[in-house]
Amino acid sequence: MVASFSRRISADEMIDQPETSAEDIRNNLRDLAAINRWLGGAQAVMSHALPLLKTCASDPIRVLDAACGGGDLSRRVVDEARLLRKRIEVTALDLSARVLGCAQELSSSYPEIAFIQADALNPPFGRGHFDIVILATFVHHLEPEQVVTALQVAKHVCRGYVIVADLVRVPWAYLGYCILCRLVRFSPVTTHDGAISIRRAYTPAELSDLALRSGIKDWKLCRHLLYRMTLVYEGVK
Numbered sequence: 001m002v003a004s005f006s007r008r009i010s011a012d013e014m015i016d017q018p019e020t021s022a023e024d025i026r027n028n029l030r031d032l033a034a035i036n037r038w039l040g041g042a043q044a045v046m047s048h049a050l051p052l053l054k055t056c057a058s059d060p061i062r063v064l065d066a067a068c069g070g071g072d073l074s075r076r077v078v079d080e081a082r083l084l085r086k087r088i089e090v091t092a093l094d095l096s097a098r099v100l101g102c103a104q105e106l107s108s109s110y111p112e113i114a115f116i117q118a119d120a121l122n123p124p125f126g127r128g129h130f131d132i133v134i135l136a137t138f139v140h141h142l143e144p145e146q147v148v149t150a151l152q153v154a155k156h157v158c159r160g161y162v163i164v165a166d167l168v169r170v171p172w173a174y175l176g177y178c179i180l181c182r183l184v185r186f187s188p189v190t191t192h193d194g195a196i197s198i199r200r201a202y203t204p205a206e207l208s209d210l211a212l213r214s215g216i217k218d219w220k221l222c223r224h225l226l227y228r229m230t231l232v233y234e235g236v237k
Helices: 022-038 041-055 072-083 097-106 144-156 171-183 188-200 204-213
Strands: 061-066 088-094 113-117 130-136 158-167 219-224 228-234
Touching (some): 022 041, 022 097, 022 188, 061 144, 072 088, 072 097, 088 097, 097 113, 144 204, 204 219, 204 228
Antiparallel strands (some): 219 228
16 A cells, blocks of 8 residues: 555546536535545645734735635635634635536625636736635646646735645555545545545655745745645745
8 A cells, every 4th residue: 555655646536527417516515625624624724824814914815715616715714804804805716617606606605705717727817916825625636747837826926925735645644534434424526536636645745846846935844634734935024
């Protein structure tokens, strides 16, 4: 098992297949929201984002949630901003129209969130448009050169902070996920794609190397519980 994790794999996920039904997509997004909430994904992002929301002087604070999926992280950011009584505008971007449709349905009580269908590697925004850019559980979907591009693009559209959060490719994360899927009734898409995602993920050393290749200095890599990691760029000193 250890040897099979020495290199990441390239494999298709069911969520990206045109034959996957709208119901399967909704069930998958529901599962992913729960996984992010209970297995460290949201906490890894918010451990960086919450202090930034507290100290950011912009009014409103502009946040980009690139490859937003079901929008659960966008909603979490808005919830925290509301508690802080900060005005906020979140742009939730995803390439999939079907995924965005589900995210919009789930976010009907969040007027602070604007949903846009676009490519996170080529977003329709100019330099320094956002205070905070978040790429959460996204870069494992990308090949190495695409990760480099994603980091460069995120830095370009951000005048403040970039938070890149993702899984860590280790066999123990894969084994734990397989056990969890036996205990919890996830959808077939979630069961399949979650296992694939762990094997497609990067190691901290690999992600650090890609950050160096981006040509952008001052990235900081942080490790989190439950095999999560974040790569953070602090553009505002």
